[in-house]
Amino acid sequence: SYELTQPLSVSVALGQTARITCGGNNIGNKHVHWYQQKPGQAPVLVIYSDSNRPSGIPERFSGSNSGNTATLTISRAQAGDEADYYCQVWDSSDVVFGGGTKLTVL
Amino acid sequence: QVQLVESGGGVVQPGGSLRLSCAPSGFTFSSFGIHWVRQAPGKGLEWVAFIWYDGNNKYYADSVKGRFTISRDNSKNTLYLQMNSLRPEDTAVYYCAKDRAAAGTSVDYWGQGTLVTVSS
Numbered sequence: 663s664y665e666l667t668q669p670l671s672v673s674v675a676l677g678q679t680a681r682i683t684c685g686g687n688n689i690g691n692k693h694v695h696w697y698q699q700k701p702g703q704a705p706v707l708v709i710y711s712d713s714n715r716p717s718g719i720p721e722r723f724s725g726s727n728s729g730n731t732a733t734l735t736i737s738r739a740q741a742g743d744e745a746d747y748y749c750q751v752w753d754s755s756d757v758v759f760g761g762g763t764k765l766t767v768l
Numbered sequence: 769q770v771q772l773v774e775s776g777g778g779v780v781q782p783g784g785s786l787r788l789s790c791a792p793s794g795f796t797f798s799s800f801g802i803h804w805v806r807q808a809p810g811k812g813l814e815w816v817a818f819i820w821y822d823g824n825n826k827y828y829a830d831s832v833k834g835r836f837t838i839s840r841d842n843s844k845n846t847l848y849l850q851m852n853s854l855r856p857e858d859t860a861v862y863y864c865a866k867d868r869a870a871a872g873t874s875v876d877y878w879g880q881g882t883l884v885t886v887s888s
Binding site: 663693695697699704705706707710711716746748750752755756757758759760761762 | 875
């Protein structure tokens with residue numbers, strides 16, 4: 663079965679740029695989606711189809727996908743960005759989530 | 769606005785059954801695929817099942833295949849998850865989640881979840 667690998671944690675200084683990676687075999691050939699989940703809340707879609715932002719998501723959130731790695735980039739990180747982030751793809755008829763990355767804003 | 773409200777969670781003994789329901793509103797239910805996604809306490813997201821907009825195609829995670837059944841009644845605007853032969857490892861918050869498309873892409877709206885606890 664297809665696997666997505668995310669770092670367990672990423673730290674970023676307030677106002678700096680955070681990059682969260684999602685690794686998978688030839689993931690560049692798939693559409694990658696990213697979700698943000700804050701404690702006690704349901705997830706929120708922040709990037710779909712590699713690099714598209716849903717309405718209401720700040721421009722500070724962007725995504726890219728190539729080769730074996732997809733990346734979620736959060737520019738000018740704010741305290742409110744502190745959360746768990748999950749990548750997701752479809753593989754054949756299965757939905758696959760990455761294990762999640764805890765973003766800490768210092 | 770779009771809302772999804774899950775119900776039917778609770779405590780059940782191992783080997784038991786439970787049926788979850790999801791009541792959507794704020795969008796044309798019959799036009800979109802819907803997922804069930806679960807999250808065990810302190811763990812990450814785990815996809816459970818997906819059903820096409822018309823109910824004609826259903827997909828399941830290997831961990832629930834043969835035990836869980838996803839279904840929908842578009843005339844009643846309701847989604848279901850029938851869970852049989854429950855195991856302690858099925859303990860989780862179960863989310864009903866709307867797909868952005870009819871046949872599966874990404875989730876654009878999530879419910880608040882319903883807790884299922886499998887314990888003797």
